[in-house]
Amino acid sequence: MLFIDTEQTRDALAFDAVIPALRDAFRDGATVPQRHVHAIQSGNAHGTSLIMPAWSERGYFGVKIINIFPENTHLGLPGLHATYNLYSATTGVPIAQVDGDVVTAYRTAGAAALGADYLARADAATLLIVGSGRIAGLVAQAMRTVRPIRRVLVWNVRSAGAERLAGQLRGQGFDAQATADLEGAAGQADIISCSTLSTVPLIRGAWLRPGVHLDLIGSFKPEMRETDAACFDGTTVYVDTDEAPTKSGDLLSAFEAGVLTLEGIQGDLHQLAAGRLPGRRDDREITVFKAVGSALEDLTLATLVYESVRGQAHAS
Numbered sequence: 001m002l003f004i005d006t007e008q009t010r011d012a013l014a015f016d017a018v019i020p021a022l023r024d025a026f027r028d029g030a031t032v033p034q035r036h037v038h039a040i041q042s043g044n045a046h047g048t049s050l051i052m053p054a055w056s057e058r059g060y061f062g063v064k065i066i067n068i069f070p071e072n073t074h075l076g077l078p079g080l081h082a083t084y085n086l087y088s089a090t091t092g093v094p095i096a097q098v099d100g101d102v103v104t105a106y107r108t109a110g111a112a113a114l115g116a117d118y119l120a121r122a123d124a125a126t127l128l129i130v131g132s133g134r135i136a137g138l139v140a141q142a143m144r145t146v147r148p149i150r151r152v153l154v155w156n157v158r159s160a161g162a163e164r165l166a167g168q169l170r171g172q173g174f175d176a177q178a179t180a181d182l183e184g185a186a187g188q189a190d191i192i193s194c195s196t197l198s199t200v201p202l203i204r205g206a207w208l209r210p211g212v213h214l215d216l217i218g219s220f221k222p223e224m225r226e227t228d229a230a231c232f233d234g235t236t237v238y239v240d241t242d243e244a245p246t247k248s249g250d251l252l253s254a255f256e257a258g259v260l261t262l263e264g265i266q267g268d269l270h271q272l273a274a275g276r277l278p279g280r281r282d283d284r285e286i287t288v289f290k291a292v293g294s295a296l297e298d299l300t301l302a303t304l305v306y307e308s309v310r311g312q313a314h315a316s
Contacts (some may be wrong), residue, residue: 002096005307009099011230012308013301015145018110019117025115025300027273030056032295034243037221045069046219052296060306061089062299064100065211073158078134079197088303096306100298103305105134107112107183107297108195111240111269112217113142113269115289116159117190118272118279119238120213124190126151130182130202130226131160131218139193139215140169140176152176153185157196194218194226199249210284216243216250219294231288236281237265238272240291246291 004012023222024174034215055061066082073079087093099136116124129136132154143149152174156162163179168178179185186192186207193215194203205228207215214235218226232254245251245262254260267277280287 001094001307002309004096004098004305006099006102008309009102009116013102013106015106015113015142016145018106018301019114019142019145020306021108021299021300022107022114023273024081025056025267025296029270030054030299035295039273040069041195045071052293052295054299054301056303058303059089060090060095060303060304061087062101062295062298064295064298064302066100066104068197070182075125079182080134084298084302086299093187094216096302097130098305099301101134102250103298103301104293106180107301108135108217108291109138110192110294110301111144111270111291111293111297112195112215112289114269114273115238115240115291116143116213116215117146117234119281119287120147120160120191120291121211121283123148124150124213126153126160126190128153128155128185128186128189128192129165129195130155132156132165132170133195134157136193136195137165137168137216139195139217140174141172141189143193144174145162147191149191154178155180155182155185157198161230172200186212191215192242194225197224198226199224201225201228203231205233207284208235210286212286213280214286216248216288216290217293219249220247220248222249222252223252229259231262231309233259235286235288236287237290238267238277238279238290239265240269241294241296242268244268244290244292246292251290273288276315 084100
């Protein structure tokens, strides 16, 4: 069994390989049971643990356990921590343990970029990132793989986080700056990407200009929201998987408000990757991509990491 550490996992992942791998995975499919969700309480601490299995015809079976503790931000800790175990799908033999935090961050940002490849305008150049955590830190790199992103605005509920991320992005060659004016930044953006653990709306539908693409990859539970219901009123809505309408607080709130129906969701990443749906139809259309994450993505990237590391070991 290989134990693949943080550095090895990160070195094996680049978005020019991650995004095509995710595209192929969503096109071809895999067996992805519903995730198990457990509320964790110890003393005054509260969190959520998700158990996410998946297996494929390629012969791999994987399980991710991811723990989400939003209050960690007050302790100076990331809100998400994950482990990933990879097995043979034909024998059950353990194959590898991969850094689940890195896999989660790359697969989430990669799936967001895959969605944007179908739904954002071809000339999208200005990106607004809402959030400043581990996943938010990868969004600009991922989006730059599929769109000509040059300018990046960063907003975070704590301004120090936005300043820190903007500085990192400048070091990667982006024209990046932190902003305290979320409404003003939304009005300038071609793509708005929200990657937070918020339980209150941050982006308002009234702020969305024609042609913008709204990418929502943070919330994954009914009580979590990054938008108001107006963001789904008259916009073109896609999801990552059929779990999203039952898990996402953003979608559930839009259903409750009567501005969106289940039938009003245009489709998912499988249909887009398979070429069954057109994606964006014109440059004035407002598109929304709501993702709650899929074990298919985790399995895809863990397999990518394992095969890369194993190949390097055999080569040496």
